[in-house]
Amino acid sequence: MPRNRNHQLSFRLTESEFAVFEKKRIASGLSKTEFFLKLLKSARIQVFQFGESIKNLHHELRKIGVNINQIAYLVNIGHDVQAKYELHQITRQYEETLDRLNHFLDAPLVNAQIISEGVECCSGT
Numbered sequence: 012m013p014r015n016r017n018h019q020l021s022f023r024l025t026e027s028e029f030a031v032f033e034k035k036r037i038a039s040g041l042s043k044t045e046f047f048l049k050l051l052k053s054a055r056i057q058v059f060q061f062g063e064s065i066k067n068l069h070h071e072l073r074k075i076g077v078n079i080n081q082i083a084y085l086v087n088i089g090h091d092v093q094a095k096y097e098l099h100q101i102t103r104q105y106e107e108t109l110d111r112l113n114h115f116l117d118a119p120l121v122n123a124q125i126i127s128e129g130v131e132c133c134s135g136t
Contacts (some may be wrong), residue, residue, distance in 0.1 A: 016044075046117060051053075064115055065115065068108060068111055068112055068115065070110045071104070071111075074104075075101055075104055075105055075108065078097065078100075078101045078104070079095065079101065082094050082097045082098055083102065085097065
């Protein structure tokens, strides 16, 4: 009888990764192949595109860091009122940037998942 599974995969794990794999596999009562296939068929994989949107977020976060340093300087030279105003402005800026980052993380480029056994689907979002 010809063998159906004629592709072999090889990958490396650290001791701790292998220990987790084996602990879960043994608890499942499945062979390594069966366990891996079950993982493969039920896994949800998110792929993110780190393009201009992430570059813009990175730039905004760097600007916030610079502003925090300026606020620390204002406090150190006794300009507490101005520092308080700047802190209010940076808090608003931080919340807006965090919202944009959360939106990015909630909307990955691709959600790849198994729809039914033996059928894969990749849909862009």
